[in-house]
Amino acid sequence: MSRLILLYCCLLIALPAWAAEIIFSSTAGNPAIQGFVNELQQRRPHDQVSFVALNKLPAPSQLPDTNRLILLDRPALDWRLTDPAGPPSLGMRISRIQARDLPATLPAQLSLLWSDPSPQRQMRLARLLLPAAKRAGLLFDADSAFLLEEYRQAATEQDMRLVTRRWPDTRDSRPLLYLLSHSDLLLGINDTSLFNSLTVKNLLLTSYTHQRPVIGPSASFVQAGSLASTYSDQSDWLDSLEDILNQSPDRWPKYSYPGHFKVTSNPQVARSLAIELPSNESLAQKLAEGEQP
Structure with missing residues (x-):
C-alpha cells in the first residue's frame, strides 16, 4: 500500500500545475486551424486541446477559470471583450493595425500576441x-x-x-x-x-x-x-504559444510579439x-x- 501511495504522489508531482482545457475558437474552423490544434495536442498530452466554433461557446464568464481560451480572429476577440470576467484568454493572429480600435482597458485576463514582425x-x-x-x-x-x-x-x-x-x-x-x-x-x-x-x-x-x-x-x-x-511560421507560433501556456496566467504578458x-x-x-x-x-x-x- 505504501508503494502505491508513493507512486500516486510521484505522478501528481510529475503533472504540470497548469494542466488545463485549452480551447481554440474563431468564427469557423478549417484544415489549417485543425492542424495547428492537433499539433499543440501532440505537444501537450497532459492538456485537453480542442477547437470550438465561436457560436458554440457560452458567455466568457460562464466558462471555468481553469480553461485557457485561444482566440484566432477578430470576431472571437470582440466576443471576449463583451465580458470583463472569464478564463485566461490569448488573442492570436491580430495585427497592431487590426487592434488599433480596441478599448483602452482590456479584460484583466486577456493577453494579445501580435501577428506583426517586431x-x-x-x-x-x-x-x-x-x-x-x-x-x-x-x-x-x-x-x-x-x-x-x-x-x-x-x-x-x-x-x-x-x-x-x-x-x-x-x-x-x-x-x-x-x-x-x-x-x-x-x-x-x-x-x-x-x-x-x-x-x-x-x-x-x-x-x-x-x-x-x-x-x-x-x-x-x-x-x-x-x-x-x-x-514566424507555424512552428514558431506553436513555440511562442507554448512559452505562454507554460506560465501561470498571472504572468502572461499583456501584449507581446512572437518570441520565436x-x-x-x-x-x-x-x-x-x-x-x-x-x-x-x-x-x-x-x-x-x-x-x-
Whole structure:
C-alpha cells in the first residue's frame, strides 16, 4: 500500500500545475486551424486541446477559470471583450493595425500576441545587414501613424534616424521618392493599405532603381524583391504559444510579439546591391542572442 501511495504522489508531482482545457475558437474552423490544434495536442498530452466554433461557446464568464481560451480572429476577440470576467484568454493572429480600435482597458485576463514582425527585431536585422546605415525611411498612413513612436524608438536603439512620410495616395510616388533620396534603406511596415499586391511592383522597382534595400514587411515581400525580413511560421507560433501556456496566467504578458521567429532573405537582391548576406540561420541566431535577458 505504501508503494502505491508513493507512486500516486510521484505522478501528481510529475503533472504540470497548469494542466488545463485549452480551447481554440474563431468564427469557423478549417484544415489549417485543425492542424495547428492537433499539433499543440501532440505537444501537450497532459492538456485537453480542442477547437470550438465561436457560436458554440457560452458567455466568457460562464466558462471555468481553469480553461485557457485561444482566440484566432477578430470576431472571437470582440466576443471576449463583451465580458470583463472569464478564463485566461490569448488573442492570436491580430495585427497592431487590426487592434488599433480596441478599448483602452482590456479584460484583466486577456493577453494579445501580435501577428506583426517586431519593429525592434526588424531594425536590428537592418543593422546587421547594413552596418553603415544612418537613416531608415518609413512610409505610413492614417491607419499606421500610431506606430511611428515605436519604430522611432527601435531606430534610435540602432543609432539610426527614422525619416517618415505620410502616403495617403499610393498612386502618388512622391513620398516614396523623397524617402529613397533621404534615407539609406526603406523599412516596410505591416500596413496592408500600403504594402500589398497592387503596390509591391512600384515599391520594389523604384527602391531597386535608387539602390535602396527594403527590409520587410513580410516573407512574401522578400520573395517579391525586398532584401530580408523576420517572420514566424507555424512552428514558431506553436513555440511562442507554448512559452505562454507554460506560465501561470498571472504572468502572461499583456501584449507581446512572437518570441520565436526565422529570417528570410533574397540573395539575388543582396548581390545586386553589393550586400554581403550571411545565412538566414546565422542572422536569426544573432537576433535571438540579442534578445536573451
